[in-house]
Amino acid sequence: MMQRSQTRVAGATRSAPAPVQRLAKAARRSPVAKAAAVEASSEVSVEQINRCVNAIRFLAIDAVNKAKSGHPGLPMGCAPMSYTLFNEAMKYNPKDPKWFNRDRFVLSAGHGSMLQYALLHLTGYDSVSWDSSTPGHPENFLTAGVEVTTGPLGQGICNAVGLAVAEAHLAQRFNKPDATIVDHYTYCILGDGCNMEGVSTEAASLAGHWGLGKLIALYDDNGISIDGHTDISFTEDVSKRFEALGWHVQHVKDGNTDFESLRQAIANAKAVTDKPSLIKVTTLIGYGSPNKSDTHDVHGAPLGAEETAATRANLKWEYPEFEVPQDVYDVMRSNVTKGAAAQAEWNAAVEAYKAKYPTEYAEFAQLTSGELPAGWESALPTYTPEDKPLATRQYSQIMLNALAPVLPGLMGGSADLAPSNLTLMKMFGDFQKGTYNERNVRFGVREHGMGAIVNGMGLHGSGIIPYCATFFIFTDYMRGAMRMSALSEVPITP
Secondary structure (H helix, E strand, O other): OOOEEEOOOOOOOOOOOOOOOOOOOOOOOOOOOOOOOOOOOOOOOHHHHHHHHHHHHHHHHHHHHHHOOOOOHHHHHHHHHHHHHHHHHOOOOOOOOOOOOOOEEEEOOHHHHHHHHHHHHHHOOOOOOOOOOOOOOOOOOOOOOOOOOOOOOOHHHHHHHHHHHHHHHHHHHHOEOOEOOOOOOEEEEEEHHHHHOHHHHHHHHHHHHHOOOOEEEEEEEOOEEOOEEHHHOOOOOHHHHHHHOOOEEEEEOOOOOOHHHHHHHHHHHHHOOOOOEEEEEEOOOOOOOOOOOOOHHHOOOOOOHHHHHHHHHHOOOOOOOOEEEHHHHHHHOHHHHHHHHHHHHHHHHHHHHHHHOHHHHHHHHHHHOOOOOOOHHHHOOOOOOOOOOOOHHHHHHHHHHHHOOOOOOEEEEEOOOHHHHOOOOOOOOEEEOOEOOOOEEOOOOOHHHHHHHHHHHHOOOOOOEEEEEOOHHHHHHHHHHHHHHHHHOOOOEO
16 A cells, blocks of 8 residues: 655644735637757656646645635636646756745735745745645745745736846856856746736836846646626636747647647747746646636635535545655655755855855855845945035935945836936946846836836845835835735845
């Protein structure tokens, strides 16, 4: 008989905070592309893959049932794409969640938090186990392995753009033709609700303009929101919209069972280095539930005992609640070994870089330490009451340009108001496609997107100190991002 190992995910046996926000999903249509495949381990059989996917589903179902609150539908539908990401495509070390060169993952559709918690538990993160903190929406400062706080739809994909901006900047700034120390991807799962929110288009427009080739977004196209099927309010062709924004776009038509197409799409996305990628993945929300799949009933409420039993029977999952078979752990926990090996390889590369480029290494090490350079405050000018008064924005400009040379992580800009806000660092050029090493960021007239992008930059954890600016009255446009910045404890200078 197969060996079993029991697990419980926190929030499963005690009430997790009730999720405050539920929104939506929806749509259908798109193109395809080609390239060399993402590796599927030859040691993992199709049967084992399906068992891993079902383990993700049932941890989510059981936890939402036990908490009497939550969103089981998205985890049930997104389990195949997230398995493919976490077990085949992504580079990370579960035992060192803050490893600098890890791939970043953002669940923009944060209401589906049990998807992320199930993945973190199965792959070996210590942050999701018995009695750990698993709030109703992912919180970056509570759960190791969660990069950004998500919940308000659209914010997460914007944060992902910010994470990709930080990677692009540091890669061009520090990598050498014979030495690479910054090389990681940002992955994001977003839903129909994220695409309905205007802020996502602001950020996606900038990502396309900047050509952020290390950003890969998987769009969970399940066509359901709280109000029902999304065709009551959302019928645009999302793929064509992203193409117009300068993204590489593909469509996986069967995101429920077609693992090979998921692998190929991710490989194709990695092969396109001068554009961000959107992979539209058509899924069935609540996959496996005989009576609630493809309905709004499975979006934001527990399945309940009767439908859970029917789903177990339908998917042939014979294990009781919160029980995970050992062979699933064996497959998923292999990421602990793989991650440690990847980190060891990177450590060796950094040591070689240090020997060849000691000056650049010293700046990289100081920046990524998270500590400010010693004596930075001595660069600030001083004033007396007798000095001629200036407008506050002029003082701001003076301080900004005094600090820029001594704070190597300072980076940011304004929402098309740089000459008025006086936010340019005069000794640096513009962060643009081809000049990612520069530190002035041109956000255009996109206050909300700007705020959410700099949140992602600040949460990259690499010493980037982002700032953004607009006129006070226009901060109303970015209020959602400012609120998330405060809740997420992001080190931002607005």
